[in-house]
Amino acid sequence: MQWDVIKAKNGEETLLLNGNSIYSRYRPREDAYKWIENEFDTTKECYLLIGLGLGYHLEKLAQLAKGKVVYIYYFEQEEKVLYTNRVQKKLAPNIYLVNRIADIKFDYSIQLLIPRVWIKALGIEHPLLPYLEDIKINQLTYQKSALLMDINFNSNILLRDFNPYPKFKKKQVALIASGPSLNETINWLKNNEDKIELFVVGSALKVLLANNIQPSAIVISDPKESIRKQLYNIKIQCPLFYLSTANHETIKQHKGNRHILCQYGFSDAEKLAADTGLPCVETGGSVSTVTFSLLEYLGFETIYLFGLDLGFKGKQTHAVHSTSGGEVQGNFDFDLRKIKSNNGDTIDTMSNLNTYLRWFKSKIQRSDVKVFNTAYNGAKIDNVPYINRQEFQQLIRNESL
Numbered sequence: 001m002q003w004d005v006i007k008a009k010n011g012e013e014t015l016l017l018n019g020n021s022i023y024s025r026y027r028p029r030e031d032a033y034k035w036i037e038n039e040f041d042t043t044k045e046c047y048l049l050i051g052l053g054l055g056y057h058l059e060k061l062a063q064l065a066k067g068k069v070v071y072i073y074y075f076e077q078e079e080k081v082l083y084t085n086r087v088q089k090k091l092a093p094n095i096y097l098v099n100r101i102a103d104i105k106f107d108y109s110i111q112l113l114i115p116r117v118w119i120k121a122l123g124i125e126h127p128l129l130p131y132l133e134d135i136k137i138n139q140l141t142y143q144k145s146a147l148l149m150d151i152n153f154n155s156n157i158l159l160r161d162f163n164p165y166p167k168f169k170k171k172q173v174a175l176i177a178s179g180p181s182l183n184e185t186i187n188w189l190k191n192n193e194d195k196i197e198l199f200v201v202g203s204a205l206k207v208l209l210a211n212n213i214q215p216s217a218i219v220i221s222d223p224k225e226s227i228r229k230q231l232y233n234i235k236i237q238c239p240l241f242y243l244s245t246a247n248h249e250t251i252k253q254h255k256g257n258r259h260i261l262c263q264y265g266f267s268d269a270e271k272l273a274a275d276t277g278l279p280c281v282e283t284g285g286s287v288s289t290v291t292f293s294l295l296e297y298l299g300f301e302t303i304y305l306f307g308l309d310l311g312f313k314g315k316q317t318h319a320v321h322s323t324s325g326g327e328v329q330g331n332f333d334f335d336l337r338k339i340k341s342n343n344g345d346t347i348d349t350m351s352n353l354n355t356y357l358r359w360f361k362s363k364i365q366r367s368d369v370k371v372f373n374t375a376y377n378g379a380k381i382d383n384v385p386y387i388n389r390q391e392f393q394q395l396i397r398n399e400s401l
Contacts, residue, residue, distance in 0.1 A: 015053050020121035022053050032056035040064050044111040051118040055083050070095050124337055134355045148223045149245035153268055156248055161258040162276045172302040172399045173197040173295055177288045178204035179309030181375035186211050188389050195396045201287040202230035220246050221287040244269040284359040302370045309378035310357045311349035342386035343376050
């Protein structure tokens with residue numbers, strides 16, 4: 001890691017890591033202070049700040065913490081030396097510089113603060129990057145939608161969709177997402193409804209219907225108003241499973257039975273689960289990860305992944321007729337990275353898709369469910385073999401006997 005201290009426009013020192021600015025080149029201390037002020041959660045009892053640098057973020061955090069415990073993670077000894085050589089003042093007894101995160105117990109009482117510049121500056125080869133990237137993406141998603149999630153939750157519980165989940169006769173199921181490979185594999189599902197259940201995420205529902213395929217169930221999770229088009233003017237009666245914080249107006253459009261899904265990590269949903277006897281599911285950040293958790297809970301023995309590309313060739317990111325868009329818009333080169341695909345080549349992915357890929361790898365490693373992938377040009381998921389159409393047909397016939 002390359003650390004360089006340079007002068008900012010206002011005369012203060014600022015810091016470059018691997019050529020990337022950790023602070024402003026104009027007002028480094030002021031801008032670091034503003035970031036902490038905007039992020040600081042007064043309700044927390046403890047704080048963990050990622051990145052020591054020259055100590056500007058630490059200065060403001062120590063002021064606001066008012067004696068509460070503050071951990072500051074530094075990446076390597078050179079970073080710590082940069083700080084200690086410039087700051088002669090002894091740290092307050094509630095401030096701890098640490099180089100190991102594993103020893104810190106994470107719960108609702110601690111706030112994790114990760115300035116996004118550190119993630120960019122570390123580079124994709126740093127072993128801590130996947131961990132920090134996953135946390136930061138989840139933080140940003142929650143911050144953007146926190147108020148909307150609360151509004152949806154309070155409206156959704158008034159629907160009182162607390163009935164026990166339905167039983168499904170078949171023990172094998174297709175998890176149908178809206179990645180571009182679904183264009184090639186959608187026809188595999190035709191005339192196989194007697195052998196396999198079809199669980200479709202909301203963004204892929206109209207892809208199925210355009211191909212005259214009826215799903216066994218629909219799953220939605222997004223709190224945003226934009227997903228209303230997923231169920232707009234849809235008359236089918238199959239069950240709808242929806243995350244407790246999913247968009248309320250979208251849920252009301254459904255004509256069939258509805259079932260609320262409580263999620264870990266959202267305290268109101270965890271309390272609802274305890275009060276109603278409903279389970280909690282791991283969300284993983286996307287509707288596909290939610291659906292996988294649901295299928296595992298429902299007891300399916302075999303899951304076939306359709307349209308779960310988690311990456312793309314060229315700019316095509318979603319299947320035709322998907323309500324999630326079709327192509328990368330604008331210049332996203334800064335966020336692209338290469339990953340292995342099922343065809344042995346590499347494909348592009350982005351940070352959010354890479355986070356979901358890591359979730360699937362971890363989840364499947366801990367699961368007893370048999371999982372197969374049909375996305376030839378999609379991301380390779382550890383311990384999930386790719387199968388072609390002939391192999392799929394053979395497997396569902398054997399499993400259904």
